[in-house]
Amino acid sequence: MALVNIATRHFSLSRITSYSACVQRTYSSYHQADETRRTIINIPKSSIYQFGASNASTPVFCDFGWTVNEGEAWAVVGSSSGEKGAVFQMILGHFLIKPSPPAPGMFPFLSVSPTPVDPYTRLSLVSFSHRPRTAGGDFYDYTARYGAVRDEDRITLRQSMFPEMIPEFVGPFAKEEEEKWRKEHGVAAGDDLGTLSPEERKRFDDLIDQMGLRESLDLPRVALSNGQTRRARIIKAILKKPEILLLDEPLTGLDVSSRPRLLSLLSSLHVSRSPRVILGLRRQDALPDWITHVALVQGNRVTTGAKEKVLSEAEAEDLYALSKYSSKLKQESGKDRKQGSLLVDMQGVNVRYGPRTVLNGINWQIRQGERWHLQGSNGSGKTTLLSLLTGDHPQSYIQSHLHLPAISTNDHVAPTYKTQHRKRIATPHLQRAIGVVSPELFDAFPRRHPGMTVWDAVGTGFDGGFVPHGKEGVGVIDDHLNEQQRRETIEWRLNRTWEVLEALGPSAWSRNSGTDLCTSKREITARFSKRFFSSLSPGEQRMVLLMRALVGRPPVVLLDEVWSGMDAGMVNAARSYLRGENEDGKYAIGENQAVIVITHWEEEVPWGANEGVKKFRLDQGVGTIVE
Missing domain, CATH: 3.40.50.300 (P-loop containing nucleotide triphosphate hydrolases)
Structure with missing residues (x-):
């Protein structure tokens, strides 16, 4: 698979960019330990439509069949954010699947629960490929991060992680109201984690340290860098304890030192199933070594299977394009550029x-x-x-x-x-x-x-x-x-x-x-x-x-x-x-x-x-x- 067109992140099957130095854990023992091979996602060969589409409508995906088993680590790979996003939206129940998955449904592993559960409440999506704020289309003042003068802009990263734990006190009597609330609920001053259990506190502390955000906890949320904000969004999603965490382009905007740290954490979470992780990656992105299976999206077709098999089918075209681009780079190199005023x-x-x-x-x-x-x-x-x-x-x-x-x-x-x-x-x-x-x-x-x-x-x-x-x-x-x-x-x-x-x-x-x-x-x-x-x-x-x-x-x-x-x-x-x-x-x-x-x-x-x-x-x- 490779991204060829980014021009120099030479990504091919023969030399897939590796994070193995940072992710020592392998999946061989995990496969052996999980003999039941439970099915996590089951979509028999189907056509995927927008809700309300007529029978004559062109499907979003044709002949789409996908089975995810316990112990497999999947990445959804597409040339554009829309392609990957459509797969994730389908998983979240936002598209019509014809025919519908047979009983017990798209997520068989959740059927073993002793009490009925809505599977879509056990999924969480964090996407960095689309516009997360003001989704309605209004302009928002992105310069607020440089001053953080409004009441809503004073909320720290620590407070934003658990908004349900500490109310937001605003107005001229905010300080007095907060002190009264803390006294009534037995929450000490400066403790912004409220009434979390010891286990929840430890999980929060571990994630903050693993993501390198300890020194940013008391900064206003709007003052965080893009990379810090993205790491914080991932932590917040993990703390909600989903069964499946969908991460679309999680490496976008992360610096060199943060990437292996994040991938190591995601690998560990996936192995322990707390939660299971499915990555969304662009074709130009490096594929982590711990990924075992790929769903490659190409227009309205999705090819699924073991990583080596899927990538080998897409490799020849990518390598040919890379050689063409590289030759063009050589022809254009060495230009002199004048320096002016x-x-x-x-x-x-x-x-x-x-x-x-x-x-x-x-x-x-x-x-x-x-x-x-x-x-x-x-x-x-x-x-x-x-x-x-x-x-x-x-x-x-x-x-x-x-x-x-x-x-x-x-x-x-x-x-x-x-x-x-x-x-x-x-x-x-x-x-x-x-x-x-x-x-x-x-x-x-x-x-x-x-x-x-x-x-x-x-x-x-x-x-x-x-x-x-x-x-x-x-x-x-x-x-x-x-x-x-x-x-x-x-x-x-x-x-x-x-x-x-x-x-x-x-x-x-x-x-x-x-x-x-x-x-x-x-x-x-x-x-x-x-x-x-x-x-x-x-x-x-x-x-x-x-x-x-x-x-x-x-x-x-x-x-x-x-x-x-x-x-x-x-x-x-x-x-x-x-x-x-x-x-x-x-x-x-x-x-x-x-x-x-x-x-x-x-x-x-x-x-x-x-x-x-x-x-x-x-x-x-x-x-x-x-x-």
Whole structure:
């Protein structure tokens, strides 16, 4: 199976990325000990439909048969988050199965319970491939994590783990009410675990230590890094004691040291059946050694079976594509890139919350034409540093030397920029100068704006805001421009929008998979541009937000976990466009732009060290340039 198209995480059957050094436990003894071979999930060959679908409807999955036995460790693998997600939603009972599984149902192992039990109450899903907050589509203020000033934002990680144990006291008499409640219930001050049993407390403490979150327990929940938040969500799901825990893309956003720690914990939990774990992985993800079986999702077909058998069937195509991509990389390596004017100048930058120092004396200069890889473990301060660059952090105004790009000419098509102190730059101007793709932006971007289309969403990139502007949907045009300049500006923006839509839209990734061959690129792109943003899959939404970050050619582009949620075709299309290797030969990034890629996987950076990529590493708030 391999992911080929991520381009350098060379993942093939002959050399599957291994975590065996950290996961010493094997499943051989476990198989021998479990002689009963109980059936955990049983779905005979069936077709899977949306509820309410007519008999003539196309099924979500055709001829889908799946049996999971005790002692097997499964991963559901798909090219896109939608493919994996559909399998998990089916397990959770959100799809119609025809014919239905025979008695005792889809989960035979639960039928041995002495009392009737609803099987769906014994399942838990934690997904990192979709938008977890404000699922209704409203915008939420993701900058709250930098201040945590609202009452609901003061809740600590420890408190959030057991919200039913300690009530949330808010308002002017919150302190007095909490003291009264603690006295009535015999809960000591500072004890946020309430009335947990000793066994529950020990389990909580063990999980917190195993996940490396002990020092984060008393931080406001909104102040946690993305990786810390993800680990905390997994712990919270485990504490609910499900029989089966479904984890969709659990490694996304985790730093190098956290991955083996998490996988070791999941292996141990699965062996002890507390709970049984089923992973959801992308095709480009490394497959843990302790996984024994794979359900490979390809469109509406699912191939299930032993890991080696399933992977061998998909390997040849992947290796062929990898060889093609590798040869292209060699042809493009060794490019010289000019360094231009200064775009970002940080000197002695600090961020503190009371006694806690998040960033300490950061010195970093970024110039035109540079490509940077920002590195650092979860909680090292990367997100805080980026929030200073975007101006989202309130402490960006008080830095003694934080110079960011500001418009210096009134060129109506391609303005030039010079650095100014952050407090002298209006936030709307800064938003125009910094293109951003990040998990926070993905979560916050509004889905409920009336009728917001893909075209509208991409067009917001010209202003950096969240609301479409202008009759053509390509942003606000400056009032001081004369009529001819306005027409030239609009024409350039329209052409630029079509360019990024064609380079990163379905005409790029669907052609890679051999579909829509009889339809022109512009027709495919036009149809896609009219779709509602809220109707897109998570991967498609992330591609649109990448288009948004690139469309206005801002002087600085921040790509934070940019590949998260994308399928292999999308990743290939995006990398090709960023590197100027797409079939049109157009570059997403110009010579006057700087790019900062934030990822824990070095191979996810679109450019290699031989192409001049520089590295800036954060370690406990201290930044250094890695030579």
